[in-house]
Each structure stands twice: as structure tokens, then as C-alpha cells.
Amino acid sequence: AQKITQTQPGMFVQEKEAVTLDCTYDTSDPSYGLFWYKQPSSGEMIFLIYQGSYDQQNATEGRYSLNFQKARKSANLVISASQLGDSAMYFCAMREGSSASKIIFGSGTRLSIRP
Amino acid sequence: NAGVTQTPKFRILKIGQSMTLQCAQDMNHNYMYWYRQDPGMGLKLIYYSVGAGITDKGEVPNGYNVSRSTTEDFPLRLELAAPSQTSVYFCASKFSRDQPQHFGDGTRLSIL
Numbered sequence: 001a002q003k004i005t006q007t008q009p010g011m012f013v014q015e016k017e018a019v020t021l022d023c024t025y026d027t028s029d030p031s032y033g034l035f036w037y038k039q040p041s042s043g044e045m046i047f048l049i050y051q052g053s054y055d056q057q058n059a060t061e062g063r064y065s066l067n068f069q070k071a072r073k074s075a076n077l078v079i080s081a082s083q084l085g086d087s088a089m090y091f092c093a094m095r096e097g098s099s100a101s102k103i104i105f106g107s108g109t110r111l112s113i114r115p
Numbered sequence: 116n117a118g119v120t121q122t123p124k125f126r127i128l129k130i131g132q133s134m135t136l137q138c139a140q141d142m143n144h145n146y147m148y149w150y151r152q153d154p155g156m157g158l159k160l161i162y163y164s165v166g167a168g169i170t171d172k173g174e175v176p177n178g179y180n181v182s183r184s185t186t187e188d189f190p191l192r193l194e195l196a197a198p199s200q201t202s203v204y205f206c207a208s209k210f211s212r213d214q215p216q217h218f219g220d221g222t223r224l225s226i227l
Contacts, residue, residue, distance in 0.1 A: 006157075033212070033213055035215055035216075037215075043203070043220070043221055044218065044220060044221075045205065045207075045216075045218035047215035047216070050213060050215060052213055091157055091158065093158075095212070101146060101163060101165045101171070102160065102163060102171075102173065103148065103160070103163075103216065104160055104173075104174060105150070105157045105158040105159075105160075106157055107156060107157040108156070108157045
């Protein structure tokens with residue numbers, strides 16, 4: 001069974017600093033994908049970044065990058081130059097298998113940016 | 116382009132009542148999902164569907180039922196509401212394997 005773990009319930013970071021949010025996963029399937037979503041206090045889910053298990057390079061999207069360490073089964077989200085608007089819940093999610101139908105989420109990390 | 120539309124946005128039910136949460140998408144996505152999110156927690160997968168006529172259980176299916184008679188609609192049914200089903204329910208859809216899910220705005224459900 002697939003499993004995804006976020007070990008940091010909450011984090012405080014100073015504005016303009018970089019921050020790393022941890023995500024580890026467990027799967028025996030060689031084909032999988034990892035997603036990160038942001039959920040502000042307003043409640044909507046915002047897609048940030050995706051990494052496929054066969055992708056050769058770490059994914060990047062603007063200030064977001066994914067530190068993908070396949071052997072360690074980790075897919076940490078790195079936010080560079082944090083901004084006050086980055087304060088939110090962040091969720092890691094995984095789809096397993098080539099069929100890609102089932103997607104499960106981690107428990108999330110609440111990130112708070114200090115001015 | 117409406118995306119994923121969930122109705123209602125809020126609902127209060129009494130214990131033992133039943134209701135259907137509606138979800139519709141206009142993006143011709145085959146994959147559709149139902150999640151619940153308890154306060155301060157992550158999303159738990161209830162049911163999902165890979166196309167019309169096909170549904171499968173997720174992590175927490177007990178107490179819920181779904182149907183998928185069309186590509187656009189994926190309603191979630193609560194038959195005998197219990198206080199433990201108080202939660203925010205999100206519907207999501209996606210086009211293909213490596214594409215992200217598109218989420219609705221959620222339905223906030225309270226069972227009293």
C-alpha cells in the first residue's frame with residue numbers, strides 16, 4: 001500500500017529566507033508521481049509542482065523546486081525567497097502505478113512566514 | 116469555463132439523515148475524486164473514478180457511496196449521516212496521469 005508522510009506539522013520562517021518542506025513516500029511501484037499543493041486559509045487547493053519517478057531532473061516552477069532523492073524516497077519542496085503570501089498549508093501527494101488513478105495526500109505542513 | 120463545481124457549499128444535517136453532494140466538471144476529465152478534510156488535517160480519499168461507469172474505493176469509503184453515470188458528474192451519497200462525517204468535502208478531477216488535479220471549492224458539512 002502506498003503511503004506518504006509529512007513530518008513537520010508546522011514551521012516558522014523569516015520573510016525572504018528559503019524553506020524546505022519535507023515529504024517521504026513509500027511505494028514498491030517503479031512508476032509514480034509526486035505533487036505539491038498549497039492551501040491558503042481561504043481553503044482552495046493550488047497546484048505548485050510535479051515530479052515523475054522517471055524524470056531525470058528535479059522539477060522547478062518559479063520560486064518552487066523539488067529536491068527529489070529517489071533512493072531515500074523523499075520529495076522535499078523548496079521555496080526560495082519566502083514571501084508573506086506563502087503562509088499556508090502545504091500538502092504532498094502521490095499517484096502510484098502506470099494507471100495513475102489513485103492519489104493520496106500527506107497530512108500537511110502549516111508554514112508561517114514572519115515579517 | 117467553470118472547472119469543478121460543487122454544490123452545496125454549506126449544509127447542516129441531523130444524525131441519520133441522508134444527502135447527496137454534487138460534483139460536476141466541464142473539462143472532459145476522465146479521472147474524478149472525492150476527498151474529505153477534517154480540521155487541521157490532510158485530505159483523505161473516499162472514492163475515485165477513472166471514467167463513466169467505473170468507481171473504486173479509496174482510503175475511507177465506509178458510510179459513503181458514489182456513482183458515475185456520465186463523464187461530467189460524480190455525486191457522493193451519505194446514507195445515514197453520523198457526527199464523524201462532519202468535514203469539508205472536496206471533489207477533484209484531472210485529465211491524465213501526470214497532470215495535476217483540479218479541485219472544487221469544497222462543501223462544508225456539519226452533522227448534528
